[in-house]
Amino acid sequence: MADRRRVNGPVGPTAPPVYNTAAHKPIAKEKADNSIRKIFLKTGVTPSASGSAYLELEDPKANSPSSTSLKLTCTVHGPRALPRSAPFSPHIILSTHVKYAPFATKQRRGYLRDSSERDLGVHLETALRGAIIADRWPKSGVDIIVTIIEGDQDRNAPENKSDEGWDMMNVLSGCITVASAAIADAGIDCVDTVAGGVAALVARQPNSPPAIVLDPAVSEYHKVFAACCVAYLPTRDEITNIWFKGQLPGADSMLYNRMVERSLVACRNANRVVITALNETVRPGKESA
Template sequence: METVKTKDSAPGAATRPQRQRQSNELRKIFLKTGLIPSASGSSYLEFEPSPALAAARSTPKSLIPPSSALKLACTVHGPKPLPRSATFSPNLVLTTHVKYAPFAARKRKGHIRDASERDLGVHLETALRGVIVAERWPKSGLDITITIIEAEDDRWWGDAPDSHDAPWGMMNVLAGCITAASAAIADARIDCLDLVAGGVAAIVSDGDDAAPRLVLDCDPAEHWSILSACVVAYMPSRDEITELWLKGDGSKAVLSADDKRLGNEALLDGAVDAARGAHTVLAEAVRESAERYAGLALGGPAR
């Protein structure tokens, strides 16, 4: 396991895990649908643990894991009639709810949603609103609930508390929420324009003298500094973006001599490439869901 020394570290923390994947290499994704029978549609998503985390789990030397791997569950309820007290709506009313489990992050979460969870819900609703064919369900509602079981870290645990101010881990969480929600919506047999997948790209620097570089699907715990990051919700068949979230200033970053793109342009292209990679996993999960549904319709055993 490769490690690198840091200058802003807590006592007893001398090394951090280092990225061993290529810059354009994504982590493996596990995505499964139909795990909650009481819901109209459901899905479970999990990212592959980093080599440092896998090694720490197999041979634990500390009670503090070096990093975390995203795990979340999504449920879809509906379409269902709106309450009689609700105003008339000619389109489907979409409601998204994102909640961290109390143990999901290193800092324990409360039972009431905080600002970051509400922010994730708004971004997720924007990403899905451009995909669902809402006019087919007038006077109906659709509730999407995502529970974050394990969240991505915003920084390495050994860094000083003020060394990373931006919530970089939230961007990976949002990308996972988008992909999982799309799978659950397809599992609920709700008409959509396309399958929408989430992707993340970041411009990182691994030292004072290191040149900025573009990486896809970054783990914030593996990098010394993140200059900017971008997450998109992308529909490959239509080549459309339904949600874009850009954080940081990468407009002046010079990536390499042969790459003439501006930093923000490279970020957007990288996030789209990451979403295309996640879409292959999403399409396979939806295909398995369709086969399971066809087997149930024909009276066969559920698979």
């Protein structure tokens, strides 16, 4: 008589599945140094939130089934009443939360926010605060929650390759872009649509000279010397947040300025995606009306 009370193993011997070798790598669509990776952006993905957006970044060298390298979802809750303990505020209180999903990166993440996630949250708050017209909403608060479903990391990279955290730059720029779309979807007054962009100083090969590239897929390069993530308001021509990391070779003093200028180009490109996505948000409503 078989044991029906618990889940039993198979009766006979079994063999582990053997897969064929992975499908041949598709020919890498070489990304030009002065372009950013393709962005998918859609608003209104979370019905329960006041505003929401979803962002995907294309992986130009896709050899995994998903063919993406970054997946972010952002929900905006509010404007809503502040908790009773909060003091009177004549403007909106912005609170941002950035959280990696436990499976988002090669290194598994915990459920509590760690220091890097809090760091991203602070950067995101600074970037958004410059764009929001805060005094249109007195006595209210808004929560902006970004969940990183897939971090911008190469899953096939060898385990021992040191992770220097350059992918956080790309994640932050994605967070800024997706939060900007979600805020506009929520109907919170903004002076402009803020967008994030990254430029990095990289060496492609061990002996190649350093070059500035936009939106670097970190695993494609031998070494990243420095990276710069900027949040930018294109209509106003204002920068709301800037995050520079790394060491610049001392020879060229204008290198820093050039990197910031290049990241502004990346911001403008990302902003065009935001504008298109927001136009698509409104258009179906217009046709039915």
